[in-house]
Amino acid sequence: MTERPPIALDWLPWNHTFGGNHNFNLILANGGTMYIDRGKPAPGLVEKTVANMADVSPTIWWNVPRGFDILVSYLDADPALRDSFYRD
Numbered sequence: 001m002t003e004r005p006p007i008a009l010d011w012l013p014w015n016h017t018f019g020g021n022h023n024f025n026l027i028l029a030n031g032g033t034m035y036i037d038r039g040k041p042a043p044g045l046v047e048k049t050v051a052n053m054a055d056v057s058p059t060i061w062w063n064v065p066r067g068f069d070i071l072v073s074y075l076d077a078d079p080a081l082r083d084s085f086y087r088d
Helices: 017-029 046-055 065-077 079-086
Strands: 007-010 033-036
Touching (some): 007 046, 046 065
8 A cells, every 4th residue: 555545435434443543544644545435335325335436446445244245236237337346
């Protein structure tokens, strides 16, 4: 990460231990870019994450297991989303 600053798309709140202490500070310490994702790993909200991924190709992406599970069906169905997600 020190050679190539990370690009993250993150929905965790910064008052959450992992969201603030790990994610935000990792981006800050490595001169990266963090895009705020208003989606969440839940029906009706994950679509916002999918739309954000069409605009942002993250180099690192964190989520809970259910978030990865939900995203798989979108990646399977949409080659353009899959290309964007795995680009970097």
